[in-house]
Amino acid sequence: xxxxxxxxxxxxxxxxxxxxxxxxxxxxxxxxxxxxxxxxxxxxxxxxxxxxxxxxxxxxxxxxxxxxxxxxxxxxxxxxxxxxxxxxxxxxxxxxxxxxxxxxxxxxxxxxxx
Amino acid sequence: xxxxxxxxxxxxxxxxxxxxxxxxxxxxxxxxxxxxxxxxxxxxxxxxxxxxxxxxxxxxxxxxxxxxxxxxxxxxxxxxxxxxxxxxxxxxxxxxxxxxxxxxxxxxxxx
Numbered sequence: 179x180x181x182x183x184x185x186x187x188x189x190x191x192x193x194x195x196x197x198x199x200x201x202x203x204x205x206x207x208x209x210x211x212x213x214x215x216x217x218x219x220x221x222x223x224x225x226x227x228x229x230x231x232x233x234x235x236x237x238x239x240x241x242x243x244x245x246x247x248x249x250x251x252x253x254x255x256x257x258x259x260x261x262x263x264x265x266x267x268x269x270x271x272x273x274x275x276x277x278x279x280x281x282x283x284x285x286x287x288x289x290x291x292x
Numbered sequence: 293x294x295x296x297x298x299x300x301x302x303x304x305x306x307x308x309x310x311x312x313x314x315x316x317x318x319x320x321x322x323x324x325x326x327x328x329x330x331x332x333x334x335x336x337x338x339x340x341x342x343x344x345x346x347x348x349x350x351x352x353x354x355x356x357x358x359x360x361x362x363x364x365x366x367x368x369x370x371x372x373x374x375x376x377x378x379x380x381x382x383x384x385x386x387x388x389x390x391x392x393x394x395x396x397x398x399x400x401x402x403x
Binding site: 236 | 327391395
């Protein structure tokens, strides 16, 4: 079955350390997205990519970086510049552009600070 | 910039009763799409229902229906015959080239 795989499910970061969250999809979707979810904040867009080798900042991109070298993969790096990284991170994919097709979501990664 | 507002952080409904979750949005676009997602405790995001802005007819999926008022920029979700499995966070979402989510409404089902 096609879907989105996020790994790991739980991740711990030490102070000053960069960590990378993996997101892989086999749905042949052009667009991929990263969201952060905090209690009471809903989902906030970090970065998104409509096509390989191109990506745009979302609403809360500071302290994060991404790459899109392959259509199937959109890893998110949480850098040491992100001072409050503890959150639930959701990756999604979908068709590019304006569309009535919904996004498909992974099961998420919970990141905590040691 | 587009925004999505869900004004009810939490709601409760008796099992088998009907409940309506509110959502308003702001956009200058005329062509866009609206969605309701459900997030149960497992944290999976599950699509409940979708609506194209150019369609006047309200979308319906079994016990779930929407009241889409384009001029008022309102997109409420009605859940009929509420079931215990409907307990979850519900997110309203707006899409043109990216999806913007509201902050969510936590729905409790009372047995």
